[in-house]
Each structure stands twice: as structure tokens, then as C-alpha cells.
Amino acid sequence: MIPLTAGFEPGVLLATLSIMAVAGYLHTVSGFGLGMIVMGAAGGLGVASVPVLAAVVSLVTLVNSAVALPGGWRRLDKRRVAALAVGIIPFIGLGVWALSWLNATFAGVLTLLLGVMVLYGGISIGLRPHPRERVSAAWTFTLSGALTGLCGGLFGVPGPPVIYHCYRQPLPLETIRLLLILCFAITSGVRTLFVAVQGGLTMDVWHLAFWAAPVVGLATWLGRRCPPPCTAKTMRQVAMLALIGLGLAIVIKSVVSLASS
Numbered sequence: 578m579i580p581l582t583a584g585f586e587p588g589v590l591l592a593t594l595s596i597m598a599v600a601g602y603l604h605t606v607s608g609f610g611l612g613m614i615v616m617g618a619a620g621g622l623g624v625a626s627v628p629v630l631a632a633v634v635s636l637v638t639l640v641n642s643a644v645a646l647p648g649g650w651r652r653l654d655k656r657r658v659a660a661l662a663v664g665i666i667p668f669i670g671l672g673v674w675a676l677s678w679l680n681a682t683f684a685g686v687l688t689l690l691l692g693v694m695v696l697y698g699g700i701s702i703g704l705r706p707h708p709r710e711r712v713s714a715a716w717t718f719t720l721s722g723a724l725t726g727l728c729g730g731l732f733g734v735p736g737p738p739v740i741y742h743c744y745r746q747p748l749p750l751e752t753i754r755l756l757l758i759l760c761f762a763i764t765s766g767v768r769t770l771f772v773a774v775q776g777g778l779t780m781d782v783w784h785l786a787f788w789a790a791p792v793v794g795l796a797t798w799l800g801r802r803c804p805p806p807c808t809a810k811t812m813r814q815v816a817m818l819a820l821i822g823l824g825l826a827i828v829i830k831s832v833v834s835l836a837s838s
Contacts, residue, residue, distance in 0.1 A: 589624055590788065592624075593619050593624050593785070593789070594788055594789060594792045596614065596615055596618045596619050597615055597619075597637060597789045597792055597793050597796075598792050598793070598795070598796040599614065599796070600612075600614035600615045600618075600793075600796075601637070601641050601792070601793035601794075601796035601797050601800070602796040602797070602799060602800045603800075603812070603815075603816060604638075604641055604645075604758075604797075604800075605641065605644075605645050605758075605796070605797045605799075605800025605801060606800045606804050606805060606812060612634045612638060612729075612732070612733050612734035612735065612761070613694075613695055613698040613699075613734050613820055614816075614819065614820065614823070615630065615633075615634050615637075616630055616631065616634060616691060616694075616695065616732050616733065616734050617691075617692075617695035617819075617820060617823030617824060617827065618823055625781060625785065626680065627676070627680060627687055627688065627691060627732065628676060628677070628680050628777060629779070629781050629782055629785070630733070631676065631731075631732050631733035631734075631768075632733065632769070632772050632777055632778060632779075632782040632786075633733075633782055633785045633786045633789060634732075634733035634734070634765075635729075635733045635764075635765040635766075635768045635769045635772070636765070636769060636782070636786040636789075636790065637786065637789045637790055637793040638733070638761050638762065638764075638765040639762060639765050639766060639769070640790045640793050640794050640797070641758075641793050641794070641797045642758055642759070642761065642762035642765070643762075644794055644797040644798055644801070645758050645797050645800070645801060646755065646758055646759060646762065652752065652755065653752065653755055653756055653759060656715060657712075657715070657718050657756065658756070658759060658760075658763075660715040660716070660718035660719045660722065661718050661719070661721070661722035661725070661739070661756075661760050661763070662722065662763055663719050663722065664718070664719040664720060664721065664722025664723035664724075664725070664726060665722040665723070665725055665726035665729070665735075665760070665763055665764055665767065666726065666763075666767050667723075667726070668722075668723045668724075668725075668726030668727045668730065669726040669727075669729055669730040669764065669767050669768050669771055670730065670771050671726075671727060671730060672726060672727045672728065672729060672730015672731040672732075672768075673730040673731075673768065673771045673772060673775065673777075674730075675730070675731055676730065676731050676732070677775065677777075685831060685834055685835045685838065686835070688827065688830075688831045688834075689827075689828060689831035689832065689835065690731070691732055691827060692824050692825075692826075692827030692828035692829075692830075692831055693824070693828060694728065694731075694732055694734060694737075694824075695734075695820055695823050695824035695827060696820070696821060696823075696824025696825060696827075696828060697737055697824070698734070698737045698740075698820050698824070699816070699817050699818070699819070699820030699821035699822075699823075699824055700817075700821065701737040701740060701741050707745070708744075708745060708746065708747045709745055709746060709747055710747065711747065712746050712747060712748065713742070713745070713746060717742065718742070721738045721739045721741075721742040721743075722739065722760070724738035724739075725738050725739040725760065725764060726764060726767075729761075729764035729765070729768055730768055730771070733765070733768060735760065735761050735764040735765075739757065739760050740757060743756055743757055743760075
């Protein structure tokens with residue numbers, strides 16, 4: 578039987594689920610944001626340890642992808658998907674190992690790296706990559722997949738490298754959105770397997786995921802059925818400002834904490 582508050586204070590749990598709902602909706606309508614927003618906001622609040630939050634983000638990303646992808650993935654070029662997967666899979670293991678080592682040895686540095694990652698994610702969203710005249714070679718997708726796997730392994734956040742690379746491609750925005758969601762699904766699925774083998778799917782992870790999964794699933798469904806009345810440009814600006822603010826807050830908090838220790 579899952580405890581009503583899943584081992585968390587009711588107010589903290591409600592705030593965390595609200596963050597996940599917003600993140601799930603934004604992720605569905607834009608193709609990015611779930612992991613970075615959850616890790617930035619919930620991580621900054623200290624709701625749970627970074628490894629627990631990263632594991633939960635991976636699990637709920639799978640829920641988001643399962644609701645957002647049906648029917649759409651068939652339109653994607655299998656060669657691009659395969660190239661991304663070749664880069665993602667081996668580097669996820671490296672990222673998960675680095676997370677375990679940093680959490681056990683340099684927890685303060687780990688939080689600082691999380692803040693830098695979220696800040697970089699916000700800045701990268703704000704950049705306006707000019708689309709290339711031709712779709713990039715397969716090896717460039719593999720390289721961005723490797724960077725994505727490393728980021729995903731560390732924090733469950735496979736965002737900035739692949740987002741920037743995909744938005745440079747002369748492809749329809751819907752294709753880019755679906756490609757990103759599928760990429761995040763691959764990253765989350767493989768990462769969850771690595772963490773499970775290491776024994777990292779603890780009761781804290783399952784408790785929080787138990788409540789987060791239906792919330793993210795509902796937010797994803799709303800994103801598909803009721804997209805926002807604003808433009809994609811506006812959505813990117815909102816996500817950019819939110820992530821930059823979260824990243825700066827975590828970085829400043831971490832630097833102060835490290836300086837005083």
C-alpha cells in the first residue's frame with residue numbers, strides 16, 4: 578500500500594506534482610522541458626536527492642512519451658533515430674556512474690553542476706539556430722546523441738545538445754518535436770534499466786513516481802488536446818526565462834553553500 582503522502586510532506590508533494598504537471602504540458606507542446614524544469618525547480622527546492630529526482634524524471638518521461646508519441650513516430654526517419662540511439666546508449670552508463678560517484682563524494686558539486694546544466698539549457702533554448710540548407714550527416718546525430726546520453730545519465734535531463742542540433746535541421750517543427758520526444762524516451766528507458774541494475778530504483782523513487790505518473794500523463798493528454806493559444810516562439814521564451822531563473826538560483830545557492838562549508 579502506497580502511503581497517502583508517499584513519504585513527503587503534503588505541501589512539498591503538492592508543489593512537486595504541480596511542477597511536474599507544468600513541465601509535462603510544456604514538454605508535450607514544445608518537445609522539450611520536462612526534465613530540465615522538474616530537476617531545476619524540484620531540485621532547487623530540495624524535495625529529494627538528485628539521484629531520486631533523476632530516476633523519477635526518467636520514469637515519468639516514459640509516461641509522457643507513451644501518451645505523446647502514438648501514431649507520430651512512424652513519420653520519423655529511422656536512420657536518424659538509429660544514429661541518435663548509437664550515441665545515447667553507451668554514454669548513459671557513463672553518466673549514471675558519474676552521478677553515483679559525485680553524489681557519494683561531492684554532493685555540493687553535484688548540485689552546482691545541476692544548476693549549470695539547467696542554466697545552459699535555458700540559454701540554449703534562447704539561441705536561435707539558423708536551419709541548415711541540408712539535413713546534417715548521420716554522425717552528427719550520433720555525436721549529439723552521445724552528449725545527450727551523458728546529460729541524461731547524470732541528471733535524467735537529455736535536453737540541450739540534441740535540442741539545439743535538431744532545431745538546426747531543415748525539418749518541419751512537428752517532425753522535430755516528435756524526434757525529440759522519441760529521443761528522450763530512448764534515453765529515459767535505457768537510463769532506467771541502468772539504474773535498476775545498480776539498485777537505484779528505491780522506494781522513494783517508486784513513491785514519488787506513483788503520484789507523478791498520472792499527473793504527467795494527464796498534463797500530456799491536455800497538451801495534445803488543448804495546445805496553448807500562443808505561438809511556438811512565445812513558448813520558447815517562457816521556457817527560456819524559467820530555466821535561466823531556476824539555473825541561476827541553484828548556482829547561487831550552491832556556491833554560497835560550498836563557500837560556507
